[in-house]
Amino acid sequence: MKKLLSTLLMLIALNTAFAQSNNPDGNRFPVRGFHLDLRNQVMTMDALKKFAVKLKESGMNTLVMEWEGTYPYEKHPMIPNRYAYTKAEVVSFIKYCNDLGIDVIPLQQSFGHVEYILRNERYKEIREDQKDFSQVCPLETKGDSALFTDLYKELGTTHTxxxxHIGGDETYLLGHDEKCRLKAEKEGKSKLYIDYIRMLCNIVIKLGKRPVLWADIALKYPEAIKTLPKGTVFVDWNYGWDMSRFGDHQKLMESGYEIWGSPAVRSSPDNYNLTTWEKHFKNIRDFIPVSEKLGYKGMIMTSWSTSGIYSTVFESSTDIADLYPIRHVYPLSGFNILFDAYKEGLNSKQPLNIDDFIQKYCKEHFGFNKAQSKSFWTALTMTPYEIKQGEVASPTPMSVQQLLDSNHVAVKTLYSLKPVKDLEEYEHFKLMADIRDYYLQYQVIEKQLNDSAFKVAATPVVIEKLKTLLAASKGLNDRFSLLNKGYLNPADIEYENEVRNIKIINLYNRLSRKK
Structure with missing residues (x-):
């Protein structure tokens, strides 16, 4: 009994010492950080370093880097993409962050969201499906998964x-192939998932590291959670929904694992033509206090540059020519206001007061008074609705033309306000509003063309409208390039301008029969 008591006291002391060493300033979240998604919109190294300084100045200590194809894997040279950094650049960046007191955690997707790896025939044997290359088959990998052992080892040589972070989210194909289907029928999908994740966690642990993974699938199969190594960290990502959206949240809380929370400054349905500003502000306001109350040990803000789902271009029935990310959003360069809202939400003992924050931010950054700040916020949050298959996804009936008219008001409001400082930052808001206006004008045209009452004789008028839009797009492209010069890779800026305009260009070419 005395030995047991002594052991318990020793464990308590060790836990206390560990908490103090990882939380020297007594902050409610020992891990306070940001997640950068480089699957799309690759930042320059100078921009990354400036961002690290911004994290430091904001009281943050962690940066989760989802390098994807920008990491220069040497043993697997088919994985890096055209934007990949050099190993020297990665090492220099991590040292730079470490000198600032920023811990750089590499995120390597290892189950789902691995199209960029599985597209290569070298890895065809470990695909869950030979048409959808998004997911690893958990039964086709070797006992110690040679691929991910290699990748984790390389990450370990550069990251201190x-x-x-091993990923592990959104494994939509779980149990899809025949072997996995039979195992799932016999032992359950949870067994498929957890056995594979446990193997990955053990690879990380053998390297002297602690595994981190997204919590959504574990929440779906809570009966298997406790079989993972005890050093595992779960990241509970929540972008404004019920805590039990993915499964019984209480089961996760009872598991005894360390948990970090994760809101978002960019997420679905955001794209180039829509930013759901109010949703993200409310996410910061609501989720951070809940995470603190639940005893989460970390808070990592995500900022998704894309959905993580790819559209595949096949060159034959078995081989692919390219992958295109589905859903592009405006670059992180235009989201300083949400970054600062997150900083305030982290550092304040009270939930974020959105109205007060907007007023304070607008006064400090743009020199706006209370009325001007309110007008600015109204313009940002006016009719934040998607268009799906030609219909406006609004709570009450609204036509595409009405949505466009509403955005005209937002654009006019933003242009009527005259900031006296931080003019470049304000230009991002104006450009986002103009891009949305450009998109909605196109949607009105497309709606007209798809109407059964449309007369072919009206086609020349439509072509002229499209020509006018395309002429306007050149100005938008130039503004986008100027505002993101030095922030994004130059080739990526060109690519983003192409993607944003491709639908309009294609329709114009179709209707005008342009050769």
């Missing part, structure tokens, strides 16, 4: 963090 004690963590490796």
């Amino acid at each position: 963090s004690k963590y490796i």
Whole structure:
């Protein structure tokens, strides 16, 4: 009994010492950080370093880097993409962050969201499906998964963090192939998922690191959670929904694992033509206090540059020519206001007061008074609705033309306000509003063309409208390039301008029969 008591006291002391060493300033979240998604919109190294300084100045200590194809894997040279950094650049960046007191945690997707790896025939044997290359088959990998052992080892040579984030979210194809289907029928999908994740966690642990993974699938199969190594960290991502959206949240809380929370400054349905500003502000306001109350040990703000789902261009029935990310959003360069809202939400003992924050931010950054700040916020949050298959996804009936008219008001409001400082930052808001206006004008045209009452004789008028839009797009492209010069890779800026305009260009070419 005395030995048991002594052991318990020792464990309590060790836990206390560990908490103090990882939380020297007594902050409610020992891990306070940001997640950068480089699957799309690759930042320059100078921009990354400036961002690290911004994290430091904001009281943050962690940066989760989802390098994807920008990491220069040497043993697997088919994985890096055209925007990949050099190993020297990665090492220099991590040292730079470490000198600032920023821990850089590498995120390597290792189950789902691995199209960029599985597209290569070298890895065809471990695909869950030979048409949808998004997911690894958990039964086709070797006992120690040679691929991910290699990748984690390489990450370990450049990253000094004690963590490796293994991903593990949104494994939509779980149990899809025949082997996996039979195992799932016999033992359950949870067994498929957890056995594979446990293997990955053990690879990380053998490297002297702690595994980190997204919590959504584990929440779906809570009966298997406790079989993972005890050093595992779960990241509970929540972008404004019920805590039990993915499964019984209480089961996760009872598991005894360390948990970090994760809101978002960019997420679905955001794209180039829509930013759901109010949703993200409310997410910061609501989720951070809940995470603190639940005893989460970390808070990592995500900022998704894309959905993580790809459209595949096949060159034959078995081989692919390219992958295109589905859903592009405006670059992170235009989201300083949400970054600062997150900083305030982290550092304040009270939930974020959105109205007060907007007024304070607008006064400090743009020199706006209370009325001007209110007008600015109204313009940002006016009719934030998607268009799906030609219909406006609004709570009450609204036509595409009405949505466009509403955005005209938002654009006019933003242009009527005259900031006296931080003019470049304000230009991002104006450009986003103009891009949305450009998109909605196109949607009105497309709606007209798809109407059964449309007369072919009206086609020349439509072509002229499209020509006018395309002429306007050149100005938008130039503004986008100027505002993101030095922030995004130059080739990526060109690519983003192409993607944003491709639908309009294609329709114009179709209707005008342009050769």
